[in-house]
Amino acid sequence: MTALLEVEDLRVAYGKIEAVKGISFTVEAGQVVTLIGTNGAGKTTTLRTLSGLLKPSGGRITFDGKPLSDIPAHKIVALGLAHSPEGRHIFPRLTIAENLQLGAFLRSDKAGIEKDVQRAYELFPILGERRKQAAGTLSGGEQQMLAMGRALMSQPKLLMLDEPSMGLSPIMMQKIMATIVELKAQGTTILLVEQNAQAALSLADHAHVMEVGEIKLSGSGQDLLHDENVRKTYLGED
Ligand SMILES: Nc1ncnc2c1ncn2[C@@H]1O[C@H](COP(=O)(O)OP(=O)(O)O)[C@@H](O)[C@H]1O
Numbered sequence: 227m228t229a230l231l232e233v234e235d236l237r238v239a240y241g242k243i244e245a246v247k248g249i250s251f252t253v254e255a256g257q258v259v260t261l262i263g264t265n266g267a268g269k270t271t272t273l274r275t276l277s278g279l280l281k282p283s284g285g286r287i288t289f290d291g292k293p294l295s296d297i298p299a300h301k302i303v304a305l306g307l308a309h310s311p312e313g314r315h316i317f318p319r320l321t322i323a324e325n326l327q328l329g330a331f332l333r334s335d336k337a338g339i340e341k342d343v344q345r346a347y348e349l350f351p352i353l354g355e356r357r358k359q360a361a362g363t364l365s366g367g368e369q370q371m372l373a374m375g376r377a378l379m380s381q382p383k384l385l386m387l388d389e390p391s392m393g394l395s396p397i398m399m400q401k402i403m404a405t406i407v408e409l410k411a412q413g414t415t416i417l418l419v420e421q422n423a424q425a426a427l428s429l430a431d432h433a434h435v436m437e438v439g440e441i442k443l444s445g446s447g448q449d450l451l452h453d454e455n456v457r458k459t460y461l462g463e464d
């Protein structure tokens with residue numbers, strides 16, 4: 227079986243500085259795959275390249291059997307790849323409902339869109355309760371929920387989440403992680419980028435540790451969770 231996403235020897239540079247130095251990994255349908263690593267490892271650069279926001283300087287990306295090189299970002303969304311970006315980037319002056327609608331900008335099936343809005347409210351009841359309020363009034367964790375809900379509105383085959391736990395309280399972080407587990411149980415395929423290695427490894431089928439642009443270690447989430455070097459370097463143990 228071919229993987230839903232295949233990344234082969236991907237390279238991405240900002241000018242002369244290579245931020246991603248030839249990484250390879252795959253995501254199979256139904257899996258949660260995580261990229262972990264400290265600040266500056268190249269995780270966000272990788273996701274932005276998969277989304278078509280940055281151009282690779284080398285390598286190949288194949289999504290759902292199609293090469294992604296030279297496909298513009300909006301067409302990549304149409305192919306089924308959605309991105310909940312680092313920092314969330316919700317529209318603070320628009321309402322929660324309007325933010326969700328924007329995630330469906332490529333769709334015209336009104337009834338289907340409404341069904342998926344309701345699904346987002348089931349997943350995150352707080353969004354439903356506050357649907358008519360400006361999104362800027364939400365807490366950081368609630369804005370993260372909105373960013374995830376908005377990404378799901380394109381009915382993606384692959385959902386990419388960039389640091390969903392960033393800046394959140396432990397309780398809110400647990401809520402977000404529990405939602406990722408729920409989405410996986412519903413069959414959503416997820417590529418999760420996290421600095422919070424403990425949380426990400428606990429729920430991932432496969433994990434890759436990135437350091438300064440390279441994948442240094444790969445394995446199942448459980449294997450890496452119990453790996454001595456990973457525990458020392460990323461889980462703060464000595
Ligand atoms: N817009 C940019 N211009 C130049 N360098 C950048 C830019 N964005 C990121 N970088 C550099 O690329 C490297 C990888 O960054 P990034 O992908 O954001 O890492 P991560 O998401 O793992 O923290 C870092 O050295 C960072 O400073």
Ligand SMILES: [Mg+2]
Binds near residue numbers: 269270271312389
């Ligand atoms: Mg990042």
